[in-house]
Amino acid sequence: MAHISAPSVQCQVRVVPTSSFTARPMTSKLWNSLLLNQRKKGTSRSSARFRVLALQSESSTVNRLKDLLNLDITPYTDKIIAEYIWIGGSGIDLRSKSRTISKPVKHPSELPKWNYDGSSTGQAPGEDSEVILYPQAIFKDPFRGGNNILVICDSYTPAGEPIPTNKRHGAAEIFSSQKVINEVPWYGIEQEYTLLQTNVKWPLGWPVGGYPGPQGPYYCGAGADKSFGRDISDAHYKACLYAGINISGTNGEVMPGQWEYQVGPSVGIEAGDHIWCSRYILERITEQAGVVLSLDPKPIEGDWNGAGCHTNYSTKSMREDGGFEVIKKAILNLSLRHEEHISAYGEGNERRLTGKHETASIDTFSWGVANRGCSIRVGRDTEKNGKGYLEDRRPASNMDPYVVTSLLAETTILWEPTLEAEALAAQKLSLKV
Incomplete structure (x- = not known):
């Protein structure tokens, strides 16, 4: 607005x-x-x-x-407004534009493809700038209400080739593998974010040019001196529920001015669609509130927690009896591809994964039960029940959920290490698989 x-x-x-x-x-x-x-x-x-x-x-x-913004046009026309949303050239910025659709729709296949100027988003040269939007997922529009919708799209060349920043296409290929489909991968993603004051780009609630008291009272805290931005978090929570996003909770984070919400459990490609749409809604709400949204993994240097996007993950085999052994095998595979995962887990993550502030070192893979200082955490209930899920604590707050979710599925379901590498990794991690 x-x-x-x-x-x-x-x-x-x-x-x-x-x-x-x-x-x-x-x-x-x-x-x-x-x-x-x-x-x-x-x-x-x-x-x-x-x-x-x-x-x-x-x-x-x-x-x-x-009055005009709240105007309900449903009694007067069958036409609806569809907000087409896509990811820009940085891989993290969100773009959108609106178009009129002749009647309400229930599935993205009912929507037409559209185009945009890729030279203005850093995704195409000026002499051949047309990029095509393919509608992939729809959500109810909490801003316009009625039958109006938000449309998550991915981007292609006019010839139908996915452009380099289209990470959804590659993820969809992995999730369409029959072996992955049979394992019904579940994801629960914890999206952390920081609210900044508009003019000074300093966290909300912090004195300009100064610092609040040390961390401790802010996590899940209440009170004017401990909680900054609750109205934004609550507005976002309700807007996501209205939109049909599978948001499961929210809380104030350890650093003042920082919040978290959780999306899931979601299956396969749906997890990425829901996170991207929830981010778009949050961008719009902070825009209206006159606050800047930051997904930087370490917005304030020093003795302050960074912002992550911890990803809880399980497969059908992990959730069934004997699943803990399957989880151990998955951890072994993840250890062997640690560098590949780190390179895909968000920009600036080296500033966050220092081995301090509830993180593991970016250079070392580790796992543990109920240990938030490890790369992979396993919950006590999972250990006790012998089945459940694992939490990958490495992804940064600005990670691409399409990349992270599909890479987890690929590494733990599709990829098989050599027997020699597997044996060495198992010995190093004290895993019996």
Whole structure:
């Protein structure tokens, strides 16, 4: 929403003349004197001379604009507005534009392909700039309401080839493998983010140019001195539920001004679609609130927690009896492809994965039960029940969920290490598989 400069509240100043100052001009000195006198007890005479009435203007620009934004067009037309959303050239920025569709739709296959200027998003040269959008997933639009929708798209050349930043296409190929389909991979993704003040790009609630008290009271905290941005988190929570996103919870994080929400359990490619749409909704809400959203994995250097996107993962075999041994085998495979995963787990992650602040070192693979300082954490319930899930704590907050989810499936379901490498890794990690 654009910022509107016209005020929605108009102040009407009424000065009641009396014999004591009828002919006196309203100087700044007199104005201040009247304000001071109004605040003193027992000065009914001055309050009778001076009144400020705050009147709500029903015809103000803001109110009229709000009425139009909330206008329900459903009784008057079958047409709907579809907001086409795609990922820009940086691989993390979200772009969108709107188009009118002749009637409500229930499946993305009912929507037409569209195009955009890829030279303006860093995804195509100016002399051949047309990029084609393929609708892939639809969600209800919490901003426009009614039958209007948000459409998650991926991008292709006019010849039908996925462009380099289209990570969804490769993920869809992995998730369409019959072996992966049979394992029904589940994902629960914990998206952390930081809210920044608009002009200074400093965390919300922090003194400008200064620091709050040390970490400790902020995680899941309540109170004006501990929780900054709760309204944004709550608005996002409800908007995601309205949209049909499988959001499962939210909480304040360890660093003040930082929040987290969880999406899942989601199956296969759906996990990436839901995370990207939830990020878009969060961008729109922070835009309206006049706050900057940051997915930087270490927005503030020093003794402050970074921002991750921990990914909980399980397969059908992991969830069944004897699944803990399958989890151990998956951990072994993950250890052998540690560098490949790290390179795909987000930009700037080396600033976050230092071995401090509940992280493992980026250079060393580790795992443990209930240990948040490891690369892979296994829950106590999983150990006790002999089945369950694992948590990959390495992904950064700005990771691409299509890349992370598909790479986990590929490494643990499709990829097979050599027997020699497997034996050496098992010995190093003290795993019996």
